[in-house]
Every structure is written in structure tokens, then in C-alpha cells.
Amino acid sequence: MMATAILTQFPHARLTLFDLTTEMIDACRSRLDGSARITYHVGDFRTDDFGDGYDVLLASLSLHHLAVPERPAFYKRAFRSLAPGGHLITAEVIVDESPVVRERQYELWRRYMIAQGEDGNAWYQKHLAKDHPVEIATLVTMLSEAGFSAVGCLWRYLNFAIVSGYRAAV
Numbered sequence: 006m007m008a009t010a011i012l013t014q015f016p017h018a019r020l021t022l023f024d025l026t027t028e029m030i031d032a033c034r035s036r037l038d039g040s041a042r043i044t045y046h047v048g049d050f051r052t053d054d055f056g057d058g059y060d061v062l063l064a065s066l067s068l069h070h071l072a073v074p075e076r077p078a079f080y081k082r083a084f085r086s087l088a089p090g091g092h093l094i095t096a097e098v099i100v101d102e103s104p105v106v107r108e109r110q111y112e113l114w115r116r117y118m119i120a121q122g123e124d125g126n127a128w129y130q131k132h133l134a135k136d137h138p139v140e141i142a143t144l145v146t147m148l149s150e151a152g153f154s155a156v157g158c159l160w161r162y163l164n165f166a167i168v169s170g171y172r173a174a175v
């Protein structure tokens with residue numbers, strides 16, 4: 006779990022964990038063993054205040070739930086929530102630039118889900134209905150327009166990518 010790794014590697018770090026569902030926050034609470042360095046917050050990142058002054062904002066496989074038109078306003082809020090010099094690091098579900106490769110990736114994913122005993126087609130339909138992934142270039146443009154500096158892709162594999170940018174210290 007990312008929070009565990011951060012708590013271990015950065016002994017002075019304090020974390021705010023934010024998610025829409027009490028189920029997810031309760032699952033984190035039960036795995037993180039009551040560390041006094043963690044604040045838990047159930048809320049909607051589209052509308053609720055998620056605080057400010059952060060050195061790092063980590064988003065893990067969650068921002069693809071934002072509709073594309075909602076992203077620019079969210080990124081501006083994310084930018085303002087960082088302390089000068091602070092970084093946004095976001096692990097994203099993305100779509101490939103090529104529609105052909107995109108289809109191949111979805112096919113791999115469907116087969117993977119079926120191999121796990123899941124209904125791959127049902128998950129695919131749910132993904133199409135509820136998720137709004139974009140291309141890396143769109144993310145880079147939106148984050149740059151929101152004010153982030155040095156925006157780029159740190160890592161990419163199939164339809165997953167980690168993108169980062171930072172709030173320049175003025």
C-alpha cells in the first residue's frame with residue numbers, strides 16, 4: 006500500500022487520505038494501524054475542500070472518474086492546494102493515442118478479468134459508462150494550463166501512466 010511505503014520511507018511525513026467512500030477510508034484505517042501521522046477524510050474531490058499547503062499530492066487510479074470537462078477546474082484546485090515547490094503525482098488510467106492499440110489493450114484487459122473469474126464484458130461496459138480516461142498529451146496540456154511546471158510522464162504501461170508536475174516556488 007502506498008501510504009505504508011510513504012510512512013516507512015519518510016518518517017516525518019504526515020498524510021491526509023481522501024476518498025469518496027467510507028468503505029475505502031475504513032479499509033485504509035484498518036490496514037494502517039492507527040498511525041497518529043494520518044488524517045482521514047471522506048469527501049468528493051470535485052466539490053469538497055481537500056486542504057492546502059501540501060508538499061505532495063498523490064492521486065492513485067482515481068482521477069479518471071472526473072468527467073473530462075471537470076478536469077481543468079480540479080487541476081486548478083489541486084495546484085492551489087500545493088505549497089510552492091510542491092508536486093502532483095498522479096497514477097492514471099489512460100487511453101492510447103491509437104484507437105487500434107486502445108482496442109488491443111481493452112481486449113487484453115477483458116481477457117485478464119475473465120482469467121480472474123470476473124465478467125470481463127460487464128467490467129468493460131461499466132468502465133465505458135463510468136470512467137473518463139484521456140490521452141497523456143491531454144493530461145499534460147491540462148496540467149500545464151492549470152499552472153503546473155515540468156509536466157511529463159514518469160512511467161507508462163499499457164493503459165496506465167504516472168504523470169507529474171510541480172508548483173514552481175516563486
Ligand SMILES: C[S@@+](CC[C@H](N)C(=O)[O-])C[C@H]1O[C@@H](n2cnc3c(N)ncnc32)[C@H](O)[C@@H]1O
Nearest residue numbers: 023024025026029048049050051065066067070
Ligand atoms: C480504482 S479505486 C483506487 C483506490 C485507491 N486510490 C488505490 O489506488 O488503491 C478509485 C477510487 O476513487 C474514489 N473516487 C471516485 N470518485 C471520487 C470522488 N469524486 N472523490 C473522491 N474519491 C473518488 C473511489 O471511491 C475509489 O476508492
